[in-house]
Amino acid sequence: MKKQILLTPGPSQVPPRVAEVAARPIIHHRTPEFREALARIHKNLQCVMGTTGDVFILASTGTGALEAGVANTLSAGDKVLCAVAGKFGERYSEICQAFGMNVVEIVKEWGGLVTADDVRKALESHPDTKAVFVTHSETSTGALHPLHEIGPVVREHGALFIVDTVSALGGVPMKMDEWGIDMLAAGSQKALMIGPGLAFLGMSARAWKAYETSTLPKFYFDMKHYKKRWEEKGETPFTSAVTLCLQVDEALQMIMEEGLDNVIERHRRLSRACKAGVAAMGLKFYSENRSDIETVVRVPDGIDGVALVSMAQERFGIKLSGGQAQVKGKIIRIAHMGYATEQDVILALSALEMCLARMGFDAPLGAGVKAAEEVFQNEM
Amino acid sequence: MKKQILLTPGPSQVPPRVAEVAARPIIHHRTPEFREALARIHKNLQCVMGTTGDVFILASTGTGALEAGVANTLSAGDKVLCAVAGKFGERYSEICQAFGMNVVEIVKEWGGLVTADDVRKALESHPDTKAVFVTHSETSTGALHPLHEIGPVVREHGALFIVDTVSALGGVPMKMDEWGIDMLAAGSQKALMIGPGLAFLGMSARAWKAYETSTLPKFYFDMKHYKKRWEEKGETPFTSAVTLCLQVDEALQMIMEEGLDNVIERHRRLSRACKAGVAAMGLKFYSENRSDIETVVRVPDGIDGVALVSMAQERFGIKLSGGQAQVKGKIIRIAHMGYATEQDVILALSALEMCLARMGFDAPLGAGVKAAEEVFQNEM
The missing domain is CATH 3.40.640.10 (Type I PLP-dependent aspartate aminotransferase-like (Major domain))
Incomplete structure (x- = not known):
């Protein structure tokens, strides 16, 4: 289950x-x-x-x-x-x-x-x-x-x-x-x-x-x-x-x-934590100009991006998106918008690091989650 | 309630x-x-x-x-x-x-x-x-x-x-x-x-x-x-x-x-019963060319059609429609489409006859419902 x-x-x-x-x-x-x-x-x-x-x-x-x-x-x-x-x-x-x-x-x-x-x-x-x-x-x-x-x-x-x-x-x-x-x-x-x-x-x-x-x-x-x-x-x-x-x-x-300003600030916080997490995992961002509603990362060389999205859903129940059109299979998109919380970011990063490790990407388990936790803890 | x-x-x-x-x-x-x-x-x-x-x-x-x-x-x-x-x-x-x-x-x-x-x-x-x-x-x-x-x-x-x-x-x-x-x-x-x-x-x-x-x-x-x-x-x-x-x-x-043919036949039956009911109440139809998804009747002379629709809803919980544009206030539309049943037709006719009686229209209570019951009973 x-x-x-x-x-x-x-x-x-x-x-x-x-x-x-x-x-x-x-x-x-x-x-x-x-x-x-x-x-x-x-x-x-x-x-x-x-x-x-x-x-x-x-x-x-x-x-x-x-x-x-x-x-x-x-x-x-x-x-x-x-x-x-x-x-x-x-x-x-x-x-x-x-x-x-x-x-x-x-x-x-x-x-x-x-x-x-x-x-x-x-x-x-x-x-x-x-x-x-x-x-x-x-x-x-x-x-x-x-x-x-x-x-x-x-x-x-x-x-x-x-x-x-x-x-x-x-x-x-x-x-x-x-x-x-x-x-x-x-x-x-x-x-x-x-x-x-x-x-x-x-x-x-x-x-x-x-x-x-x-x-x-x-x-x-x-x-x-x-x-x-x-x-x-x-x-x-x-x-x-x-x-x-x-x-x-x-x-x-x-x-x-919740208050519109608080909602916007929640998106900023989730975005900072998610981006800190993927950076700590050694992943590269797809764009230098980053929206706070999603985190978009390049799939590391040698990893099949489509298989990565499938594995995250099938093994961990986390439904992420891949890329469309010319970046199909080359990027992973983690959305943190609307009814998204700190828990969602932790689970997304956790699933991502476990899947990447399974697919042979060389990064220590827990590094991404740790970086996100640091962002959240600083604001407790 | x-x-x-x-x-x-x-x-x-x-x-x-x-x-x-x-x-x-x-x-x-x-x-x-x-x-x-x-x-x-x-x-x-x-x-x-x-x-x-x-x-x-x-x-x-x-x-x-x-x-x-x-x-x-x-x-x-x-x-x-x-x-x-x-x-x-x-x-x-x-x-x-x-x-x-x-x-x-x-x-x-x-x-x-x-x-x-x-x-x-x-x-x-x-x-x-x-x-x-x-x-x-x-x-x-x-x-x-x-x-x-x-x-x-x-x-x-x-x-x-x-x-x-x-x-x-x-x-x-x-x-x-x-x-x-x-x-x-x-x-x-x-x-x-x-x-x-x-x-x-x-x-x-x-x-x-x-x-x-x-x-x-x-x-x-x-x-x-x-x-x-x-x-x-x-x-x-x-x-x-x-x-x-x-x-x-x-x-x-x-x-x-339910079976598409049975669904169509249910609409026909509800329509026959509803139309028999309004005819028995002495009401006139607005059109001679009647669809089976609704029954459209002329509001009797001297009765306020808009007030009739309001009373049916407020007193009996039955939401009917009045007329649009040039027939506003002049017709009542009873829809019997989709998830509509014999019960709905009985309740619509009952509310209509009670409201009309209250507003001074001269028709015996129960006449419309009786006519609808006869249609349903013939098909039991």
Whole structure:
């Protein structure tokens, strides 16, 4: 017998208190009871996003919210800049291409970052840029883009700043208004602690201004419907995904009870401990620019990364992720987001060191766990 | 104390056996365990839809699947026919207009039907029609369109036949292949017995042929991604809405255990009993063309329909629906779909007759229930 512990970068674990909500008898979505839940979600999401502007709930996965960011602000042929340094940066570019944008990619190696300076240079070369697309936490590599530095550059130019924080919201700081973000796309199944199937969209006044001239066809993701219904009735325009909404209401209440700053600090602490652990084991990080929602390490030479992930799950019940696309089998991703605790980090590091030892990697058992314990003990 | 019983045309009740699945610890969507669930859903959905062709699962509500039907087959400026005889027929037309179609509406009064003959005449007047859009069960009025008669007419012309069965699938017969339907959009929260948030799309070989020349921009609902990922890995291209998928897997297994024919026959029996009950109470039906998933009655003159719905819920715990848009306050909708039983029909009729009596409607108590009991007893 072993407990199964999910430490993948989405879906992440769902707290029992949140899971239980989904098992209650379903309620109708056009009722005072449900409108109260939507109002709470709305207020708490504004807090987590760092905005006093519009916030919407979509029945879709994060990719739907990414598409909404494009479809509501732009028109075919518009020039856009896409920061591409991993799989999800590539996806933003693919979405823009599918909608007929004139896409200029700012490409860095996987694991690298597109910096504010890169964006400034690209905007100087392409002054007719309408929008800049950046992935906040690039989950495929573990890197975190410096939005607080990029935002002012984009704002100075006058372009729209459109951000994918699908994997990061609630795990790292987000100040949508302060950083000048116009469209912000987030997902439910990461730090927000519920299953996949809901997406969240923040939308600035500047984005609404751009909406007026956007000619891309849209219906399900046409935010006009969402704004109208919200303002008139406090509801969603199409049927709400009732159970998922009630779950995110509960999860956001948990975040508010813990305190958003404490939640962010917990992610920082888990990240420091996990990264200290893998460093102590002699492993190399995949990216120098590390997000606090996951720890991404290179698989040592001579070790089969796919077999390593399988062994960690089958022998120790710890479900980690391998790499996607060009880094398949070459990296291991340990997520510590949402309902993740010190115990999860200890167990992940322990499983990793036992598996690596079994596969012939030369490192003393216990070294990684010891380093993590030191981080935790210093903060007791 | 009273039990709350949800008898609205979506969301409908969720069986405890299905609800409980959502409370289990979440699993990852790229695992053998989850792929097995998707494979079962796929096979059982084909059965319920009556197709051997492609079937896809979308993380969206039904409207997303309606949009996918447009975006994957057509191009801006294409001429389409939309059957409009209620709110959801209007929605199909709105979606087509949002995507730049040249829309010809075949309009009937709410509660009426667009017949095969209407479609034939419209196709003769508009021989350049690329697609015909019809709502199967028009939930806003309670009418059921005769798809088996319309399909051959559309096929003879050569246009695509695109159908909204969001509210009806699993509650009334559906023979997608036999009736010549090319795109079939369905939802999770009706007869399929789970909460809102999943949609299902059936897609014929002819629809794929049309896909090749379609130029409408799309990404989240671009079925190319879904087909590729399904054929290569038996997965969805974007993150699956894991809990909802596991719930629909359970719900479809319940349907298969009861037997699809028995499920359809149960809907017919509940519908006959409910309709016999409201007729015995002296109420008039809103539509002459009655779907078996709901019973829609006119509110008697002098009675406030909105107050009637409130009283049924507050005094008796029975949640019915009123009318939408132009029939707000004028009709009462009693849904008997999905996890609905004889008990639900008895309680709905009982609450309705007590509320109507209280509001001054002249009908003897018990008359509606008696008529329903006679239907059930004849089939004991």
